[in-house]
Amino acid sequence: MSKSTVSVRWHKRKPQSSSSQTGQSTAPTLSSYTNLSMDKLTRENRRLRRELRRAKDNVLRKREEIDSLESQVTSIRRSGRVRREKSGQDKEGAMDADYLYSGEVLSRHFSEVIRRHHDVLEQRDREIQELQEALARCRCKGGGERVLSSHDFPSHTSVASERLRRTE
Numbered sequence: 001m002s003k004s005t006v007s008v009r010w011h012k013r014k015p016q017s018s019s020s021q022t023g024q025s026t027a028p029t030l031s032s033y034t035n036l037s038m039d040k041l042t043r044e045n046r047r048l049r050r051e052l053r054r055a056k057d058n059v060l061r062k063r064e065e066i067d068s069l070e071s072q073v074t075s076i077r078r079s080g081r082v083r084r085e086k087s088g089q090d091k092e093g094a095m096d097a098d099y100l101y102s103g104e105v106l107s108r109h110f111s112e113v114i115r116r117h118h119d120v121l122e123q124r125d126r127e128i129q130e131l132q133e134a135l136a137r138c139r140c141k142g143g144g145e146r147v148l149s150s151h152d153f154p155s156h157t158s159v160a161s162e163r164l165r166r167t168e
Contacts (some may be wrong), residue, residue: 045138052131059124064077066117 041138045135048131048138052128052135055124055128055131059128060122062117062121062124066114066121069110069114069117073107073114076106076110102147
C-alpha cells in the first residue's frame with residue numbers, strides 16, 4: 001500500500017483590529033469560522049491518519065500471526081511424516097491410529113484458526129480502504145468544510161450493529 005498524504009489549504013486570516021478602535025462588534029468573522037472549521041478538519045484528518053496507521057499495524061500483526069500458524073502446521077505435518085517413517089507400518093499396513101487422529105485434529109484446528117484470521121484481515125482491508133476513500137474525499141473538497149460522519153464508514157456501522165446483535 002502506498003502512503004497517502006493530506007494537504008490542507010489554509011485561508012489567510014484578516015488582521016483584526018480592536019473593536020474599540022473601529023467601533024465594530026466582537027462577533028466572529030467569516031475568516032474565524034473558516035479557521036475553526038479548518039482546525040476541526042485538520043484534527044479529524046490527524047485522527048483518521050492515526051486510525052489508518054493502527055489498522056495497518058493490526059493487519060501486519062495478523063499476517064505475521066498467520067504466517068507463524070502456517071509454519072507450525074507445516075512443521076507438524078513434517079514431524080508426522082518423519083514419525084511414520086521411523087515407526088513404520090504394521091504388517092497389515094495400518095498406521096498408528098492415535099497419531100493420525102491427533103494430527104488430523106491439529107490440522108483441522110489450525111486450518112480453522114487460519115481461516116478466521118483471513119476473515120479478520122479481509123475486514124481490516126475493507127476498513128483501511130474506507131478510511132483511504134474518506135481521506136480522498138476530504139482532499140477532493142479542498143479548503144471547504146468537510147466533517148466525516150459514521151455514514152462515511154459503512155463497515156463501522158455494520159460492525160457495531162453486529163456486536164449489538166451478538167450481545168442481545
